[in-house]
Amino acid sequence: xxxxxxxxxxxxxxxxxxxxxxxxxxxxxxxxxxxxxxxxxxxxxxxxxxxxxxxxxxxxxxxxxxxxxxxxxxxxx
Numbered sequence: 104x105x106x107x108x109x110x111x112x113x114x115x116x117x118x119x120x121x122x123x124x125x126x127x128x129x130x131x132x133x134x135x136x137x138x139x140x141x142x143x144x145x146x147x148x149x150x151x152x153x154x155x156x157x158x159x160x161x162x163x164x165x166x167x168x169x170x171x172x173x174x175x176x177x178x179x180x
Contacts (some may be wrong), residue, residue, distance in 0.1 A: 104117070104118060104119070104120050104121070105119045105148075106118055107119055107173075111153065113133055113156055113178065114149070114153040114157065114176075114177070115177050116145075116174075116175075116176040117173065117176075118125070118145055118167045118173065118176065119171050119172070120138075120141060120171060120174070121171050122143065123141055123142055123165055123171070123172040125137065125139070125140050125141050125147075125166035126141075126164055126166040126172055127166075128165070128166035129152045129166035130131055132166065132167065132168060133166040134167065134168055135167070136164040136165060136166070136167065136172075137161075137165075137166035137167070138144055138161050138166075140171055141174075142160075142161055142174060143159075145162075145176060149176045155178055156178070157176050157178060157179060157180075158176070158177060158178070158179040159174045159175065159176045159177075160174065160175050160177075161173070161174050162175055164171050
């Protein structure tokens, strides 16, 4: 996992995950992001870190043919 960008005002993070077990084990290529468990874990970590409820969106995914998975983390609306 690599933090590509992080900001506390406003709270935001851009995370890259290499070797995401969840997406690498996908039974076939997906047309949608596949990582729900890892996305939830990232959301929980950054909610605790920033002290505000956060949400995450997978913007690149191994299961969709990408070289790695990437997530944007931002305050939940």
